[in-house]
Amino acid sequence: MITSAKRKVLDGLNRRYIYGRVPLLHTIIFLIEMAVATRIATKFNSYYAEKPVLTTMVTNAVLGGVADTVAQLITAFRSRNAQRSHENDFISIEIPDFDKGRPPVIGEIGAGTYSPAPFDFERVTRFMAYGFFMAPVQFQWFGFLSRAFPLTKVNPSVPVFKRVAFDQLIFAPFGLACFFTFMTIAEGGGKRALTQKFRDVYLPTLKANFVLWPAVQILNFRVIPIQFQIPFVSSIGIAWTAYLSLTNSAEES
Incomplete structure (x- = not known):
């Protein structure tokens, strides 16, 4: 009964939009995640001083959630x-199949099928x-x-370029x-799905990585203190992880 009620609430939220375009449920979850991320950011130094690895793990998890929500x-x-756009396209008219042996019911012509x-x-x-x-590996x-x-x-640029x-x-x-191995296995895919994902998206994604990350890492290693380097990468990586999420979900589809 409780599960059914929760499902009805979620279904209702999923069908609601802000200004008719921005999904309400997605926005609520994004704001919650950002509130948690802000809380971590304000206390990061004290958390990191006590438990650096755990703090990095939790920070990475929250920012990963933000990225996928985006x-x-x-x-x-x-x-x-x-x-x-489809609803406003008056030229495109959906014609039902009249060879079914029955006339269309009232409201069937032009009925929206969007879910x-x-x-x-x-x-x-x-x-x-x-x-x-x-995070512990990073x-x-x-x-x-x-x-x-x-x-x-004397010459700090040389070790920075070596790090990059x-x-x-x-x-x-x-x-x-x-990333692709973890996601494929977590999605229930096997060896065949993993091979296909590596064949289709691994190299294009790696090329995109080489376009973005060298410049980011030069700034990271040259300017950012070591305790903030992983959070900095994760913060910049919100857009990158969103790209990975879109790439991974497109391949999954």
Whole structure:
């Protein structure tokens, strides 16, 4: 009974839009996530001083959820705009099949068949889980880079470029492989689905990575203190993770 009531509430929210275009449920979830992220940001230094790895894991999880929510918002917004454009297209008229042996019922001609895409809670959970479990790996990797290539006052640009080169040539391909593997397995896909995903989207995504992230990481390693480097990457990565989410969901479809 409670589950049925919750489903009715969610279905009702899924059908409601702000100004007829922005999905209400997606927006509510986004605002909740941003409130949690803001709370973490205000207390980050104290949390990090006590438990650096756990703080990084929770921060990554929240920002991963924000990124996927943004991706779902974009998808729902596009779908709604496409539907409204279709409704306003007076030239395109849907003609029912009159060879069914029955006349169309009242309201069948031109009846809308649009069903809004519901917010995918399982999908956002997968992204949060990936960010959570990937954070310790990132934490160790960034620590390794800072120890292997310490910044010097004489010529700090050289170790920065070495860090970026190692990060992009070693960790970036590994991280993307982990992402697509984790998502495919979490979605219930097997070896065949994983092979197809790597064949179709891995290399294009890696190329897109090389366009964006070298410049971001130069700024990150040169200016940002080490305790803020992963949150900085995760914050900039909201747009990147939204792109990954859209890419992953498109391939899944």
